[in-house]
Amino acid sequence: MSRRTFVVASSLTGAAAASLTGLQVAAAADPDPFTLGVASGDPSDDGVVLWTRLAVDPLAEDGHGGMPTRKITVEWQVASDEKFESVVRSGRAVADPAWGHSVHVEVDGLEADRWYHYRFRVGSHLSPVARTRTLPAADATTDLHAVAVSCSHYEGGWFTAYHHAAEERPDVVLELGDYIYEGAGNEDGTRTHPGSTCMSLADYRRRYALYHAEAETQELHHAAPWIVTWDDHEIQDNWAGIHPKEGVPTDEFERRRANAMRAYYENMPLRKQSRPSGVKFQLFRRFSWGRTADLHVLDTRQYRDLQACHDGGSTWWFTDCPERDDPDRTMLGTRQTDWLVEGLAKSEAQWQILPQGVFFSHRDGAPGPEEESLSVDGWDGYRANRNLIRDTWAEHGHLNTTVLTGDVHKAFANEILADFDDPGSPTVGIELVTTSVTSAGDGVANDPSLQPVLEENEHIKWIDNLRGYLSATWTRDGLTARFMTVPKVTTPGAPVNTEKVFHVPAGEPGLHEG
């Protein structure tokens, strides 16, 4: 293949325009606009989304990353080799200030089940080179090796887990929510968010820039395509549908939601179909990993009813709350529930994987048989909707169902029972809950406070309170789940440890320690 010249067509003025011929070292007058790195996501069997967001000063207070209020042309290339001697697709995109100078390129015409390299160029600046891949062909039975991450609170510490996850060279990264945290700077954290609570689009853009500028974040984005969904901290702690944390819908919260949705889209490798319009935002969607697995990515925030027994936002655990059992209460909303039920019914994939935001299995926090203390924010607060989903996959014989969850800042391995009220009922699926990347700081190894929850909930087989990520491989024979931990996040560079391994044989849902 002949070497293809990377044609430069930039609208940058001044020193940048003068340096259009060939590569030059970035000068102070011509700073590097790729401080936020690049990313890819939402693969198909013939394409993928490529992403970048231009910023020369990530933490500029107006949220515009130091970029001028002007559209900027960005060149992109996809190659089958690292040196870009075999460029297979290329083109130009426009980084528009109205979209925070973010760029989303939907590449097609690629081969199924292949790795590619990609990069961007603005003026004389080349972005980092990153790896991405397409999905296997529809009839392929390729294994799926994924990592799942969530709850990467900047103030909790360093994103060491991202680095170790990248080193595994996974096929895909599943992001299960709380990618950013919206709160005001807290001086008691290991690190401190600059600025106050995110409310405006400018605030959220600046917050994403802080997180994207981290070296480990870029390392993991550059390693594989990401498939993302969100939880609450992309907008506000425990928001639910149209309701803010305090429970009462307001015009201001609607505005805040619109701002946060736009900032999320601008900062994630999502397709056009997910571009928000006001407070409408299409995040739930499906991916097929050949015949091995269907991934039904859920949105467990946008269409929710208000949490049951809402008390203005100070307690989220209740012992006596009959409202939880109201059969009309929904977590997913009607449209998403119908989509999921139909997808589970029709799927012919061997494994059903549900990447989603909040704790799915029953979890009773109160010891003893008499009392129950249940979370109203997790699926226990929306039991009828949860049970419908579970019963649907069970009725259609999808015993190879894996629910993937984040949110709770601890790792859990759960067997999903046909009936949580009957501990003797059969297991119809597995839930793997990844611990947080950093939220809650270093955590505690072999934490004794977890024992009562294990005793109270027989279907919960293992809990851990260190930080880290989840690594999982789905094959024809079974699922292997590796819970990976790091001993510290309050200091950088900690090593990784395989804390626990579980095997789930295909067709026989149940967690076997291995």
Added chain:
Amino acid sequence: MSTTVTGVKAEADVRQVQLTWDLLPLSTMVDHYRIHAAQTRSSFTPSDDNLIGTTIGDIWLHSGLAVDGDSWSYHVVTVDAAGRHGEPSKVVTAEVPRSVTVTGEAILTVGSFDGKTLEFHHAPDQYAEIAAQHPDGVIDVDQADDDTAAQWPYLLPGPGDAWAGRMAYALTWTFELEEVPTAPVMAIWLVDTTRLGGVLEIEVNGESVEPRELVKGGTAGSRKGDIADPDAGLLPSYHEFTLADGLLDRGENSVVFTLAEGGWLAWDAVGVFEA
């Protein structure tokens, strides 16, 4: 689509001006609003130098203004998703009245009208002590004791405060008057309130007066006690109102302050003045 803000209204009161305006619809690309202020009665050019705040909402409290009254003018400007500023709103002007603390004569005061909680009990940040010492939400303070402020807790907690047992705390203030003022004015200055806002109910000798609505504040006054600190995040607010004839008595008087709704208030000072 126009991104010029309309419907700007300025409501002036002692030491503060509350601005409100009409929100632009979500379909415009407006991200947030910039509020500009100048001590003048006419229009001015909005700039970073006269920016007093930004918000995504439709309300702004400009507070901590001169005790002696003043004229303030305002423009509200939109910022869109691309970072472009819209045309400034038409100017609105507010005449801030003078405080009774300068125009009147102090009859009886608790604390100093100085923007600080610091002279009050448990200030600036020992709020847990208030809950510990008043577990039933009842506080009694007698002006006859030497240093009234030193026994008066710096916060009055309310139903929004889980740390204080979610109760409407009631503080009963007893004092003696040798003579009843002919034109009594009560002044209540607050260093801060919470983001919940709230309602302060007041009874004078058993008779209710108009409750005071508490602004949504900075939620910092439980830990910071001086509005002169620019990083403290406090939002002071001010209430000065006449007391009807016959409310106050010669001799013993009792005023009950109840935080009936919302979260705590942080006291700057309380006083009765002859207007």
